[in-house]
Amino acid sequence: MPDAAGNPGARNKLKVVSLEHKLGIHGSPTCVMQFDGATGWLVGEPHKGMAAMFTMMNNARLGVGAQGVGLAEAALQKAVAFAVDRVQGVTAEGVPGIIGHAEVRRMLAEARAEVFAARAIAAACAVAIDMANATGDAGWEARAALLTPIAKAYGTDTGCKVADIGVQVHGGMGFIEETGAAQYLRDARITTIYEGTNGIQAMDLVGRKLADGGEAAFRLIGEIETGAKAARDTLPDLAEEVWSAAESLREATEAMLAQAMNDRFAGAVPYLRAFALVLGAGLHLKAALADPARAALARVMIRRLLPDHAALIARSRDGAGDLYALSPEVLAG
Amino acid sequence: MTYRAAAADHRFILDHVVDFAQVAATDRFADATADTVAAILTEAARLCDDVMAPLNRGGDQTPARLENGVVRSSPGFAEGYRAIADGGWIGLSASPEFGGMGLPMALNTAVTDMMSGACLSLQLKPLLTQGQIEALEHHASDALKALYLPKLISGEWSGTMNLTEPQAGSDVGALRTKAAPKGDGTFAVTGQKIFITWGDCDITANHLPSGAGAAARRRARHAGHLALHGAEVPCRTRRAIPARATS
Ligand SMILES: Cc1cc2nc3c(=O)[nH]c(=O)nc-3n(C[C@H](O)[C@H](O)[C@H](O)COP(=O)(O)OP(=O)(O)OC[C@H]3O[C@@H](n4cnc5c(N)ncnc54)[C@H](O)[C@@H]3O)c2cc1C
Numbered sequence: 001m002p003d004a005a006g007n008p009g010a011r012n013k014l015k016v017v018s019l020e021h022k023l024g025i026h027g028s029p030t031c032v033m034q035f036d037g038a039t040g041w042l043v044g045e046p047h048k049g050m051a052a053m054f055t056m057m058n059n060a061r062l063g064v065g066a067q068g069v070g071l072a073e074a075a076l077q078k079a080v081a082f083a084v085d086r087v088q089g090v091t092a093e094g095v096p097g098i099i100g101h102a103e104v105r106r107m108l109a110e111a112r113a114e115v116f117a118a119r120a121i122a123a124a125c126a127v128a129i130d131m132a133n134a135t136g137d138a139g140w141e142a143r144a145a146l147l148t149p150i151a152k153a154y155g156t157d158t159g160c161k162v163a164d165i166g167v168q169v170h171g172g173m174g175f176i177e178e179t180g181a182a183q184y185l186r187d188a189r190i191t192t193i194y195e196g197t198n199g200i201q202a203m204d205l206v207g208r209k210l211a212d213g214g215e216a217a218f219r220l221i222g223e224i225e226t227g228a229k230a231a232r233d234t235l236p237d238l239a240e241e242v243w244s245a246a247e248s249l250r251e252a253t254e255a256m257l258a259q260a261m262n263d264r265f266a267g268a269v270p271y272l273r274a275f276a277l278v279l280g281a282g283l284h285l286k287a288a289l290a291d292p293a294r295a296a297l298a299r300v301m302i303r304r305l306l307p308d309h310a311a312l313i314a315r316s317r318d319g320a321g322d323l324y325a326l327s328p329e330v331l332a333g
Numbered sequence: 334m335t336y337r338a339a340a341a342d343h344r345f346i347l348d349h350v351v352d353f354a355q356v357a358a359t360d361r362f363a364d365a366t367a368d369t370v371a372a373i374l375t376e377a378a379r380l381c382d383d384v385m386a387p388l389n390r391g392g393d394q395t396p397a398r399l400e401n402g403v404v405r406s407s408p409g410f411a412e413g414y415r416a417i418a419d420g421g422w423i424g425l426s427a428s429p430e431f432g433g434m435g436l437p438m439a440l441n442t443a444v445t446d447m448m449s450g451a452c453l454s455l456q457l458k459p460l461l462t463q464g465q466i467e468a469l470e471h472h473a474s475d476a477l478k479a480l481y482l483p484k485l486i487s488g489e490w491s492g493t494m495n496l497t498e499p500q501a502g503s504d505v506g507a508l509r510t511k512a513a514p515k516g517d518g519t520f521a522v523t524g525q526k527i528f529i530t531w532g533d534c535d536i537t538a539n540h541l542p543s544g545a546g547a548a549a550r551r552r553a554r555h556a557g558h559l560a561l562h563g564a565e566v567p568c569r570t571r572r573a574i575p576a577r578a579t580s
Contacts, residue, residue, distance in 0.1 A: 002539070006480050014542070017525075020528070026393045026394075026396035026397070027392020027395075027407040028392075028455075028458075028531060029530070029531060029534060032526070035510060037523050039515070041518075043477065044471075045472075059464065060463075063441075063445050063463070066443075066449065067460075070446040070449030073338075077337065120346050123343070123347060123442060126439040126441070127351045127353060127439050130438050131359070180390060186393075286349070286350050287345070287346075290350070
């Protein structure tokens, strides 16, 4: 406890009781804390602690999304290096390493496309927070609020997915701890759970973040469409796909708004991923316009990953009825 | 293969994809010039590559452990955290009034990404401290701000987030920890918190849990306080750390 001069004084009445044994992040102590009449100071107003706590958690959510992207980056770099070195069989283009096999190249290309998409979404969310802080503009605030659950969930899902691809690219060596690929997968796994599970993020998106009647979502979708139109002359086929996917997302959002809350929740996770794919594809398109060397990666995002949005949207509109038709006994098998 | 933080990718996204220029054009973030952005990304990448990434495997293989009530951190983590703090990275987006750099979240987010790829376990410590700094900046009294913010921003103390309890995970409204008024403006906080990341360690001299507890006698769902508790840990001087932590 700090004394009047701000130096550590008497020990406060709280202690670590134990540390958890975990799947990953072993270097980060996860503590059980016991407070026995510990002295505390009130921060903010009485009984409004949860609101203050959420300030703390909101930007932390974006931070955790960025954690996912960073882990994906590290896992992918490791996988690419391995795929260049590892020789198995004869590759189509005569490149010696397994990176010359189309199937391995697909894994790495899709991973790189999602890392870029998730990173750009996190950056767009951060810019919205900064603009809201700098201008106090309600539109920017709504944009930041809308993007936060998407940045958190898509960033961390990408962390897990790319770390998983990283293990796969390594083959059997990926399963061996000394390689280091497995650590990324184990470490990434917590990021979809803490700071509000990704399921809770998706429910936040279709609940609170659509409580404005979809205004913030429709405005963002409109900007994606405007961006697609701007790319029509230079990258016509890619621009067209982004534009029509954005239209589908608009319809899916309308359909989401028409559903009762628990029905929305039943489709929340696929809806969030569809949103992230459409948004990420729009940001890839912008990147390709700014730098033609980035068009090949944008193509992978738009032609190989974006098509999933249609299936995801279909899964977001069916309500909860079919799920509750399955009893816990049936689910237990 | 050694990790290389993706500074160039971040630079490209800020410049060409998310229109960071509009942030730098505001009065509040006028300091975030192109030169500053370049310097921040380059310096952060250097710290990630040279200092943090080399600690990642050791952290996995030699987990933090509890020894006589003190958390001993993984090899090299104390020095790694000191390097993060000394570089000013904890307070990158914190208020300059208390020693922060006041730079945009867009830069802080890029740095979080690069540091997490280098060593997620260590990166969690500055991330949680930043969360506490932000909560105090928004909600604390001037006296609490003056007492805590400079030390949190400098990295001398660190912040933790104490929300989760055994019966209160996703449902944070279910928390039971009580904060009873002591009559002198402070509160007596009693309860158990679980899953508290970096709840204690031998790296920083003081760990400040901020968390929500229900006011005594008014355990209504929304009756949460955000309380801050100072915890002195036995290992007070930085110099005493490495010998134990790196053995
Ligand atoms: C390594 C680690 C570090 C952590 N660090 C911290 C920390 O520093 N500070 C802190 O306060 N907490 C911390 N946590 C706690 C973490 O934030 C919680 O574990 C998380 O919020 C989920 O809560 P829970 O574990 O109780 O799961 P539950 O809430 O029991 O959730 C179980 C499952 O049910 C789902 N679920 C729950 N409620 C609903 C609902 N209403 N609707 C739909 N689905 C629902 C969840 O999505 C999840 O899939 C940490 C946890 C771990 C494992």
